Amino acid sequence: LRERHTDITPGYHMNKRHWITVEGGGTVDEKLVKELVIDSYRLVVGGLPKSEQPVDPHTYGHRA
Structure with missing residues (x-):
């Protein structure tokens, strides 16, 4: 995501590896x-x- 979108950067005040x-x-x-x-x-x-x-x-957010 960070490579494809300049507006997505490592997480501010968070674990930079897992948060954006x-x-x-x-x-x-x-x-x-x-x-x-x-x-x-x-x-x-x-x-x-x-x-x-x-x-x-596993199903939350999926439309039926």
Whole structure:
């Protein structure tokens, strides 16, 4: 992502390897931002104990 979009840089005040910062108004469109947010949410939820997962991380964000 960082190589393809100049508006995506290593995470500000975060682990630079696993986190990114997305600047608005440039090469990143709304669809990509939504995909990134959904993917991030699924990763976080997937790391929770199954009893604490508010949604199924394998199906969340997929349209039926």
